[in-house]
Amino acid sequence: MLSQLPLRSLPSQFGAYWRFIAITLLSWLLIFPLGVEAAQGIAQYGKPKYADGFAHFDYVNPNAPRGGTLTLPNPDRRTSFDKFNPFTLRGVTAPGIGALMFESLAVSSADEVSSVYGLIAEDIKVAPDQMSVTFRLRPEAQFSDGSPILADDVKHSFDTLMSKLANPQYRTIYADVKQAVVVSERVIRFDFKTRNSELPLMVGGIPVFSKNWGKKADGSHTPFDKITFEHPIGSGPYVIESYRAGKSMIYKRNPNYWGNKVNVRVGFFNFDRIVYKLYSDDAVRLEAFKAGEFDALVEYRAKNWAKSYVGPKFNNGTLIKKAFPNHNGAGMQGFAMNLRRPIFQDVRVRKALGYALDFEWLNRQLFYDQYSRIESYFQNSDLSANYEGETVPTAAELKLLKPLQAKYPQLVPEAVFGAMPPAPSTAPPSSLRSNLRKAKELLAEAGWTYRDGALRNAKGEVFRFEIVEDGPFFLRILTAYVRNLEKLGIKVDIRTSDFALHQKRMDDYDFDMTTIRFPDTQSPGNELYDRYGSAAAKEKGSDNVIGVQSPVVDALIDAIVRSETREQLQAATRSLDRVLWNSYYVVPHWYSPTHRIAYRKEMGYPNPPLYYSAESWILSTWWLQEVRK
Known part of the structure; x- marks a missing residue:
């Protein structure tokens, strides 16, 4: 401290x-006590790439033209919205709110791992014992209403997010933060419960909003969880210009935005206005793009990319399609089972369901061979247990895994100590037929046998479950998967709904199986508590939709967040990867090492950084080469 x-x-x-x-x-x-120097940048391991006084990040264009309007479609599956508050559990937030209206004390760079640099904070100081971090705020930093950003506001933001009025995921992610302390008007300190080298970086990313957001004319405040369409008093570069609920969202640049000359914002947010238009489905959105209704589109469907991005405007160069490489960890995407359902409690059942997915057929028939199979929870990253091939655990991994096996033998199977088993494949000499035989054997071992026209247990109950999705996007894939499951006698119902209803079902864990997408980071840490931690499984709205409740997983996440070197992080993450993979919680999908983006020829962009999401890259660093009047 x-x-x-x-x-x-x-x-x-x-x-x-x-x-x-x-x-x-x-x-x-x-x-700032003696012994540690304050700096704009700090790193979890070693030193940050950029020294104090740097002019701008290497991956931006500091001379990018400014002006014009960027028009974008739905950034995800939402087709409507019913609030402007992105920090509460209920409802669907308007697109762009979080990225455009709220800044944080510090921001990470996209071309290195585990470093942050002061944004609202002028400098950052980690205590010698790493039990606290102190941020000194820039005197020029102010909210959209012109009021200064003070330490009281930062404390208010943190305390509010940690309260029961906000989404419970914040209480999980920041569980190791003891308190926020106002040291002086523009100095805030965060004290920690445990020593964790990631915590100083994490608290730097807390979004900051004014304590006057929600304040009424009579001086009273609207409870935070009741704030819906009250315009945020935010710290970011844009404010709301207008909106049509369920149709569009328009932002305009705040002319008094304080961060324009801060080095970590040079080359960012180059448009005067940003417009989101919400479309009812993917087909309508693609046709709208071809008709010139918006400027750029990120495509996630391989078939669309191969077949639909054609026509005169692509031929004459008015519209351009390009696959941009990235070095992102692929993370995990797949059909996730809800472990809260008794039908998925047996690991042999979960393993069997994986044999019914024929990835090779899907890749050939539906994906035009654009994908590779996911075979790790940290795919495409050096944190993956199979990053260096089919290797057995290292001595550092065994030091973590062996004591856990001794204490919880049923949760650390022997398979964890071998090479990571590959995802089921139908490539020769394997086949779908042989895979379904393996699945049938596993199901029989778990007490499920085929009789009277269906797969049944000893009580005669039919093996039946429901797959829920937030739209028709996966229907062709689901149909192929369900067809194979039916060959085993399993009955499956497919249910699609709109984004809002689907999100509510996810928040309440009201599903049997669904598609999940857990994006990877280059330096995972506390967010894993929310994704796989036992406590999060009991909190509605957490990322732990699977319902993992394992003391082994909890212990390995502890080891990850306690890591003080990259080598320790690798050992802990690879150990967790082995345990999760051999628990068969998810039927793994596929990934691509590129972002597929189509855009109008007027759009300009810098060279992509190492680690980035396509939507945020477009939003934050692209520009118009010719500003339209």
């Missing part, structure tokens, strides 16, 4: 000048 030195009375022989110097020095020691 940062030292707090008492301000003692000074000897009378000190002149006024030296008394001033001494008081000033002691005041600074109260804020």
